[in-house]
Amino acid sequence: MNNETIMKMGQEYVMNTYLRQPFALVRGQGSYVWDADGNKYLDMVSGIAVNNVGHCHPKVVEAIQKQAQELLHCSNLYWIEPQVQLAKMITDHSCGTKVFFCNSGAEANEGAIKLARKWASKKYGSGRYEIITALHSFHGRTLTALTATGQEKYQKGFEPLTPGFKYVPYNDLEAMTMAITPQTCAILLEPLQGEGGVYAATPEYMTGVKKLCEEHGLLLMFDEVQTGLGRTGKLFGYEHYGIEPDVFTLAKGLGGGVPIGAVVAKGEAAETFSPGEHASTFGGNPLATAAAIAALSAIIDEKMPQQAFEKGQYITEKFLALKEVHSCIQDVRGLGLLVGMELSFEAKPVQDYCLKKGIIINTVQNKVVRLVPPLNIPYEDIDKCIAVIAESLKVIEEGRAWKGQ
Ligand code: PMP
Secondary structure, three states: HHHHHHHHHHHOOOOOOOOOOOOOOEEEEOOOOEEOOOOEEOOHHHHHHOEEEEEEEEEHHHHHHHHHHHHOOOOOOOOHHHHHHHHHHHHHOOOOOOOEOOHHHHHHHHHHHHHHHHHHHHHHHHOOOEEEEEEOOOOOOHHHHHOOOEEEEEEEOOOOEEEEOEEEOOOHHHHHHHOOOOOOEEEOOOOEOOOOEEEEEOOOHHHHHHHHHHHOOEEEEEOOOOOOOOOOOOOOHHHHHOOOEEEEEOOOOHHOOOOOOOEEOHHHOOOOOOOOOOOOOOOOHHHHHHHHHHHHHHHHOOHHHHHHHHHHHHHHHHHHHHHHHHEEEEEEEEEEEEEEEEEOOOOOHHHHHHHOOOOOOEEOOOOOOEEEOOOOHHHHHHHHHHHHHHHHHHHHHHHHHOOOO
């Protein structure tokens, strides 16, 4: 099928939840993808922070093929070898001591929220159920994950939402202090708000929040769905801050392109659940965990956090140089290969221009260009992307000047 046929069928049979580009991607390799008409694109978005190891990383493909011949799915009523291996690997490389596996970021956050409430009910008895999250946060689209999400646009029309959530401005320690009540059981934060516009937490905020959690006996939970697995220049985002969360969630980059999510917890929090208290049929299935072992091995063996750090700095420097000549660039920010460039106008025309030139970029919060390429992207591809973005800014600025805007 070609792009047109696939699009027409999709419009007829697939629910209309996404604003999609008019083409279908059918193949991927490294930092490139191809559509059904054979057009090639440089993917600076990696399926939105999913393909950290690049599209169809050979180790991931091999692991999937091997596992697919052995066993695709069994059940969590039995032990699963790649699942226990992956759990060990994650805890060996993080502050966590035990892992619960599920299938997506939203499901991981649901699991973390349930863990926090169950933990509080076992530790303190009933009445401590409140969870504080940040304004402009993003935690997923299931009903409780979207309740945790501090953006009304995702919640409208889905009321009544899950009770027991409170939202505070991000990076505001005083507001966080004021929000804690005797009912609070946990704080859930992203180390860097990706969907919220690429804003990293400040070190003072993170250490302050950690202290508040200790003082009030709360669980500190980080949503590392977008920031985890090397994306920010460290294996996990919290490593930038010299503090450890009690719980953190993973998804996106964990499976190297295969759906998998995880709730990672340490110490007492990791011992919260008893048999029957939480579950997921496909969670930690052999295929997804075999893929994740390969993806995580590639991230570690190929030093991808370091690559993300260096390439992130490179992009940031190039963007800052562009800022000198393009007054429309208001700000350049981010961590590692999660880079945001805020413009004085809507960033969509930049995205459209890049797409016409065969480069996929992404925008968040209307005015922010977000780059989240594979962590092993070659420098020449980065240069190609930056040259086209620069060209687009020039063309757009000239057009605006011509129109007197
Ligand atoms: N948390 C964060 C920080 C995210 O960026 C996302 C996805 N953009 C999610 C949760 C939800 O993940 P999923 O789409 O896999 O449910």
